[in-house]
Structure formats: C-alpha cells, structure tokens
Amino acid sequence: MSRFLLVVPPLTGHVAPLRAVAAELGERGHDVAWCGPEPITSELTRAGRVFAAGDALEFAVERRPEGLRGFAALKFLWEQYLVPLADAMVPGVEKAVDAFRPDVVIVDQQAFAGTLVASRRSLPWVTSASTSTELGDPLGGMPKIAAWIDGLQDGLRMRNKVSCGDLRFSPDLVLAFTTEALAGPRANGGAVRFVGPALAPAPPVGFPWHLLDGRPLVLVTLGTANAALGRRFLSECVDALAGLPDVQGLVVDPSGGLLSDEVLLAKRIPQAEVVRKAAAVICHGGHNTVSESLASGLPLLIAPIRDDQSMLAQQVEAAGAGVRLRFDRVKAPDIRDAITEVLTVPGYAAAAGRVRTSFAAAGGVLAAADHLESLPLATKGP
Incomplete structure (x- = not known):
C-alpha cells in the first residue's frame, strides 16, 4: 500500500478528475488524502480525509473581476490568484506532509504549493493537468510573456528555497486528462501521459x-x-x-x-x-x-x-x-x-x-492509477 497526497486549488474543474482517480486508488488498497483551501476542498472532494491549506474564501472564483480578457485576464490569474494561492497554501501543505507522510504528492497544475513542498522534502511529485492548455506551449510565440511567468515562478522558488524546474510540469509524470486527438502533439517533454478524461460521478439531481x-x-x-x-x-x-x-x-x-x-x-x-x-x-x-x-x-x-x-x-x-x-x-x-x-x-x-x-x-481512470502505481516511491524516514 502507498500513500498519495492530492494537493488541489478550490476549483471544481481541477478537483473533478482527481476525485475519480482517488476513488480508484482507494479501491486498489492505497491510502489517499487531500490538501487544499477549506471548506471548499472538502465540499468538492466529498472525502473523509482533507488537510486544510489556506482559506477558500480568499480565492473564490466569484471574487475575480468580470470582463477581464486577454493579457489582463492572464495577468490577474498569475499575480492575483496563482502566486498568492501558492504562498497561502504552503504552510498547510507542509503540515499535511508531516501528518500524512505521503509516498507521492499529486499536484494540480495550478496548486504550486504542492510542487514547492514536495521538492523541498525530496518527495516524488506528479502533475495533474486537468486541462490541456499548457501542454501545447501556448506562449511559445510570446517570449516576453513566457519570461514574465518564469519570473513569477522564480519568486516562488526563491521564497521557498527550492531549485526545481517549471512548477507546472513534473519531470517524472504529468497526467494529462485529454488525448492527442483533441490537444494535439505534446510540447512539454516525455513525462506526459495522455489518459483521457476521468469523469467522476456527480451527486444526484432530479430532472423531469x-x-x-x-x-x-x-x-x-x-x-x-x-x-x-x-x-x-x-x-x-x-x-x-x-x-x-x-x-x-x-x-x-x-x-x-x-x-x-x-x-x-x-x-x-x-x-x-x-x-x-x-x-x-x-x-x-x-x-x-x-x-x-x-x-x-x-x-x-x-x-x-x-x-x-x-x-x-x-x-x-x-x-x-x-x-x-x-x-x-x-x-x-x-x-x-x-x-x-x-x-x-x-x-x-x-x-x-x-x-x-x-x-x-487512453484508459481514463484505470490508466491514471496504473501510471501512479508504476512510480518509484519515496524512502520513508523513521
């Protein structure tokens, strides 16, 4: 049995595919826990074991200004959401790692705190790419914007005293919940594994x-x-x-x-x-x-x-x-x-x-769980 810690932002679309994967890992006998801003993470995961990392009310989607488009939307996303979210979540992720002692940390592509803590603790970490946006290198033709994002990541790495690479891509495994038939050829290294969508059951809703x-x-x-x-x-x-x-x-x-x-x-x-x-x-x-x-x-x-x-x-x-x-x-x-x-x-x-x-x-949830089980696990301390 292995222990998997799933680190997520308080966003429905990012939690949903991992919810299905977590259920499959549990069925296979692994121990699974979640970590993210509360109380939203508990509501989205509907899981029994959730470690708090930040206050979800500070990062509610509804707080984002309406009407932002283009670079203004990207600038707000990184400067006012992703980077502050990472800073706010790091202490909670640290506590979760201490309490749960995971073998592997599964990190949503927008929950950088998971990458930062896993890297500092020398734990294997996996990227969950719930969307295919980053896989095709969308900023390849915009070097100045790409450099600006690199600078924001540099700030996070310096504050957390880590020297890992791009926080959005694990060097060992990127689970991409899409396929090349939709996303096109991958542009970010050989660690990407296309598993297709992992569609979790939704709560029952009445319908006429x-x-x-x-x-x-x-x-x-x-x-x-x-x-x-x-x-x-x-x-x-x-x-x-x-x-x-x-x-x-x-x-x-x-x-x-x-x-x-x-x-x-x-x-x-x-x-x-x-x-x-x-x-x-x-x-x-x-x-x-x-x-x-x-x-x-x-x-x-x-x-x-x-x-x-x-x-x-x-x-x-x-x-x-x-x-x-x-x-x-x-x-x-x-x-x-x-x-x-x-x-x-x-x-x-x-x-x-x-x-x-x-x-x-592509295999969906079963393929995702197979890839996770194939990872070399961390050596646990005493």
Whole structure:
C-alpha cells in the first residue's frame, strides 16, 4: 500500500478528475488524502480525509473581476490568484506532509504549493493537468510573456528555497486528462501521459425526463460560476432554440431568471446523464463539459469566456468537432445557424466520434492509477 497526497486549488474543474482517480486508488488498497483551501476542498472532494491549506474564501472564483480578457485576464490569474494561492497554501501543505507522510504528492497544475513542498522534502511529485492548455506551449510565440511567468515562478522558488524546474510540469509524470486527438502533439517533454478524461460521478439531481419529446436535444450550459456573466448569452440561446422547431432546447439557467414556452429551462441538471441523451452541446469551454460531450461523441458549440476556454475552443475546432462562438457578441440568428450546421454537416459528428474513440483507448481512470502505481516511491524516514 502507498500513500498519495492530492494537493488541489478550490476549483471544481481541477478537483473533478482527481476525485475519480482517488476513488480508484482507494479501491486498489492505497491510502489517499487531500490538501487544499477549506471548506471548499472538502465540499468538492466529498472525502473523509482533507488537510486544510489556506482559506477558500480568499480565492473564490466569484471574487475575480468580470470582463477581464486577454493579457489582463492572464495577468490577474498569475499575480492575483496563482502566486498568492501558492504562498497561502504552503504552510498547510507542509503540515499535511508531516501528518500524512505521503509516498507521492499529486499536484494540480495550478496548486504550486504542492510542487514547492514536495521538492523541498525530496518527495516524488506528479502533475495533474486537468486541462490541456499548457501542454501545447501556448506562449511559445510570446517570449516576453513566457519570461514574465518564469519570473513569477522564480519568486516562488526563491521564497521557498527550492531549485526545481517549471512548477507546472513534473519531470517524472504529468497526467494529462485529454488525448492527442483533441490537444494535439505534446510540447512539454516525455513525462506526459495522455489518459483521457476521468469523469467522476456527480451527486444526484432530479430532472423531469418525461419532458424530453424525442427531438434532437441541444443542451446549453455555462456552469454555475458564469451564471451572472452569461445572462445575455443564455438569453440569445433561448431565442435561437425557440426558432428551431425540429430541435428541443434545454438551457441551464442557475439564476432562474429566464422565461420561455418553447425551450426547457432548469437551474440544475444531472449533466452527465443529460449529455448522453443530447445531440449537441453549447458551452463556455470548461474542460469537464467539453470532455463529457466528446466522450459521448457530441459536436460542440463553444463560446469561451476566459482562462483556458479559448484554447479548448481552438482545439475542438482544429479537431473538426465543433465551432466557436463570440461570447460577448453572438446573436440568436448566428447561434441558430451554428446549431443547424453542427447537426446537419456529418463531419462534426464524425470528428467528435474520433475523439470519443481516442478517449476510450487512453484508459481514463484505470490508466491514471496504473501510471501512479508504476512510480518509484519515496524512502520513508523513521
């Protein structure tokens, strides 16, 4: 039996794939514990053993200013979120390592504190790349921005007296929860292992299944964190779907403020189950939603808002599995045309099917656990 400590930020999309991996490791007899800002980490992991590392309220997604785009969004992400999060989490991760005595530390790609502490303690550490954004070297053509990020990492390394390399990439193992069919060839070394999505079961949510009438179902979801920001976009989607009599629309509206007689509206849905009954999905490009959709072979319409979503939209388009929409500007007629295109042009479904096949072949949760079990473990002290 080995002991795995999973260090995560308080972000749903980053915890979800590791939750499935943690469950598999537990089934195989390993001891697993989590470490992250509380109380969110306990809520997201639904695990019994969680070590606190920072206050989640200081790093809530809702505190981020709306409307940030481009470099302004990247600058805020690094200067106001990732670096302060690392500094805040380090003491808690240190205590977790002392108490749990892990053999291996599994570190989400945005939880740098795990890398810093593991490196200082000479513990094996693994990167969990919940999204494929960094794998393709997105800043390769922007050397000044790349150097700026290197400088921020240098500051973290100096403050913590470690000399490890890029905090985002373990030299031993990077678990990439995607495949090359979607992300493209890797650009960051031979330690990357593409395992495909690790989709964890979601808590049960009631849904009026009897209202599905047999027409091709188009699901629209922006996730709960984008409810207020996405009101205009969701309203345009309702208008677009109302004008397509041969399609049934379902729009997830967490605020409950939209009204329609032609389109189904819901505050919450059992997303994985609904996706399996859908014909296409409109979303913001969150990695979990994209993965769930492509795992079912569904074409996508992606309206990226921020962070890694633009890169994911680009990857879906490059794979031929969907189209990109302008979140801030798209209108109902444009959305209607895009829905018609992805549902009637066979190439989109065929491309989504190819990605689905690659996901299945990658092995998912079982492959991730196999890779972790193959690591040489740390030598424990007395």
